[in-house]
Amino acid sequence: MKPKVSVIVPAYNISKYILDALNSIKEQTYQNYEALIIDDGSLDETPSIVEEFCKANQQFKLLKKPNGGLSSARNYGIDHAKGQYIALLDGDDIYSKDKLANHVAHLDNDPSIGVVYSASQAIRDDGKATFFVLSGKPLYKDILTSLLCKNFIGHGSNGVFRHCLINEVGNFDESLPSSEDLDFWLRVASTKRWKFYRERKILSYYRVRPSGLSFNISRMRKCNERVISMALERSPKLVAPILPKAYAYMFRYLARLSLTSGNIPQAREYINKSLSHDRSIFIQDPRSLLTLISVLVSPLTTLTLRGILGSNSAAKP
Structure with a gap:
């Protein structure tokens, strides 16, 4: 059966976190999906960990490519995706078990919705929850204005969107080392054709990692x-x-x-x-x-x- 959702998981040197992300997909209440994990030239154990996981879980597939950055990995996964909907999950973040079921229902029920996302919560490096919550509420009624002022979707592991948007507005801009998700959402908003739907429940968890x-x-x-x-x-x-x-x-x-x-x-x-x-x-x-x-x-x-x-x-x- 052709999957309705393709979950795109870019992965680069995240051996410490990748199983948490993959298990959060495996535990979804909605099961008509494929999960494409794109190893972006990792130098650690990430690809071997993912490979073992895929052997035991047929809906998961490991794709390997030379290092090219986050947008490059996302685009590579999208190019191989079979699903009608694209779900994004960075390899160090986590989905709530109802994430896909909730968002697929909204996309199925309203053809004018192009993007669905939810409130989200920050977790520490060790996986413990913090009190930092992103409601996802736009600042203004006009979506383009709101996105220009604040990326209300919040982070790259939150949006689920129609695959057809890629043909309409293009892929993620690989020349942008950051803010590439905001650029993509702005291009969708600029069409003035598609609604952005916010689910108020917390269905995504983004990890705050030790870094410089x-x-x-x-x-x-x-x-x-x-x-x-x-x-x-x-x-x-x-x-x-x-x-x-x-x-x-x-x-x-x-x-x-x-x-x-x-x-x-x-x-x-x-x-x-x-x-x-x-x-x-x-x-x-x-x-x-x-x-x-x-x-x-x-x-x-x-x-x-x-x-x-x-x-x-x-x-x-």
């Missing part, structure tokens, strides 16, 4: 600025009026990441840039106000975050 993300924040800024520029080129009349607010939210986000990684001077620099672009976001959006306050009391905030997430941790882009 602080050195990637400048790269993330460049990627975000490029994504905004490409959105402006596609829809100049729609995007141009939103630019000050979009940049204010971008710099607020970078300030939060800088704070989480322990770089207080950088966090203050970015929060000041956010204020200079549009101060109103700190009145309209409680999370933005919380970020501002957190930067103002930054030494205490940094210690608290490290206690919650584990030392040397950083927020996932």
Whole structure:
């Protein structure tokens, strides 16, 4: 039987986490799926672990390719996918057991829905839950405006979408080392044809891993600025009026990441840039106000975050 859903699992040097991800797929209440794990040139035991798992579970298939980055691995998996729907799951994250059943039902019941996603929760490196929850609620009624200001889908292990969208808007941009998922969702939103449906229940869990993300924040800024520029080129009349607010939210986000990684001077620099672009976001959006306050009391905030997430941790882009 042809699978209705293709779960795409990019995997690169995540031998410590990959079985948690694969078992969360195996335990789904919805079973008409194939799981394609794309080993992106791992140098650790990831491919051998996945290979053994696939031998015991016929719905799982290991695909190997040279290292090319996250978007390259996703695109490679999508190119081999047979499903009507595409589900994304990074190899260090986890699905709730009802994730696929819930999202497939919404896609089946409403042909105008192009993308389904849910609320999600951060887990520590050791798998323990934190109190950090992403509701996924858009900031504005207009989806394009909301995405420009905040990637409300939250992370790369949350969206389930119609396979046909790839033919309509293209694959993930392999030239973007980060923010590639936001770019994809913006392209879908720019069609003005497809609805984004939010499931309010927590059905995805994204792992906050120990890392030196602080050195990637400048790269993330460049990627975000490029994504905004490409959105402006596609829809100049729609995007141009939103630019000050979009940049204010971008710099607020970078300030939060800088704070989480322990770089207080950088966090203050970015929060000041956010204020200079549009101060109103700190009145309209409680999370933005919380970020501002957190930067103002930054030494205490940094210690608290490290206690919650584990030392040397950083927020996932």
